[in-house]
Amino acid sequence: MADLANILAVGILLGGTYALVSVGLNLIFGVIRVVNFAQGEFVMLGMYGAYAAYAVLGLDPAVALLVVLPALFVLGAALQRLVLARLRTEPTMQIFATFGLLMLIENAVLAATRGTAYSVPSAVAQASLSVGGVQVGASRLLALAAATLAAAGLGLFLRRTMLGRAIRAVAQDSAAARLMGVDVERIYWLTFGIGTALAGLAGCLLAPIYSLSPQIGTSFILPAFAVVVLGGLGSVLGAYVGGFIVGLTEAFAGYYLDPALKHAVLFAVFIGVLIVRPSGLFGQVGAEEVGLREQS
């Protein structure tokens, strides 16, 4: 029983991490229709941002958020305007461009740090709590709480504000959104900025848990793709729930089968779901954000 509780806890906490990384990825996909391979790199940049804030200013990662989030928002918005917007008529090229960004950012950080592995101490994160006899790391708990808050906040923003509705309108029918007076290009860079900032949030909160390396982005982007496909492309709720499905799958497969097999099992489930339900487990929910219309 204690084992099961432990595995559940590990799976849920890991799920919170994945959810946090995936929500932004899915928002970007839903609205701009870009599969952003560089999303993991933004998580990595968030981690290094947290490290820099600690090393230079002595800030705790939880405080560094206040600097790192706006910085990543600006970076994302700028990349959309300067790079992706220019490839608007070539959707396939946009995908290659995000892959190029992945390589560029990774190697730039590698060159800048000379490959030194950093770690970020955090007073908040070192603590661990005991919940019903299960040890729970405070950083993971924080990531879980942040993922929940971010998904809920984003959902409210998208549903209740005029700007949020405009973002959903662009996702469902961008030409019709223009006819409503929505500046679609502006919505694109805003969305990319928000998605990037969410990755930065994940990076800050996860910095104390991982040993930082320039390649770490890749280890987030693969599960994140599994999350968005499982949860339903384009859906914020789908990405949130999908995070837990992936986290729990990994935890159970790692415990009952073999830790080395957990990713193999995860992607077997991923392909299985794709074949049975191409629109993802929450296909309806996904469609709600993305819309089904041809974009023009």
Added chain:
Amino acid sequence: MSTILTVEGVTAGYGDATVLFDVSCTVAAGEIVAVVGANGAGKTTLLSAIAGLVPARAGRITFRGEDITGRPAHWRPGHGLALVAEGGRLFPFMTVEENLLLGAYAPRGRAILKERLEEVMAVFPILRERREQAAGKLSGGERQMVAIARALMCRPDLLMLDEPSVGLSPLMVGRVFEIVERLARRDGLTVILVEQNVTEALAVADRAYVLDHGHITRAGAAAVLRGEREIQEAYMGV
């Protein structure tokens, strides 16, 4: 009557294909102007060019005395020019109310949002009943009503309608034309009406243009065109 819209020598198309050739037309404030023509004649492209969705490669579009040729599409609804696109183009996964709210996205609409919502619901009582329903689940007639109501949210000066009667039952077609006529005659709205339903369109319009393979081939009072043998044979199934 004062001219509200002038299209002068507009050429437009997609990629390498040219669809509109040197098209010119004018619309006076308060009138209903019909644009008729066969499938693929370029009617939708003409409205798209006026709405800014398709760039004019040559020529000039003037709205209320201002050259708007280079203005982006999203500038227009906030300045009195609205288009109800073919099929209505509602946001299918949003409720009727959210669709209407988006119609008021421009500052011009936000300023009058509350009263305007009541006004359009008075014009289309069905919207009040369907308020919370997903737009994608509406019937064709209801969808067209919402699309027109949404375009009215910013209280436009010029409303362009692209085949509002397509796919509707004869009863609904009558309803839609009735409303369009009322908006123009009673509220002073200027309307450009693109229609395949030529008989009905010429019955409500003041003037009409005939578009054929991207050229304006005929223009005149709707009552006159309605009586012409060529028009009747080509477009009215007589």
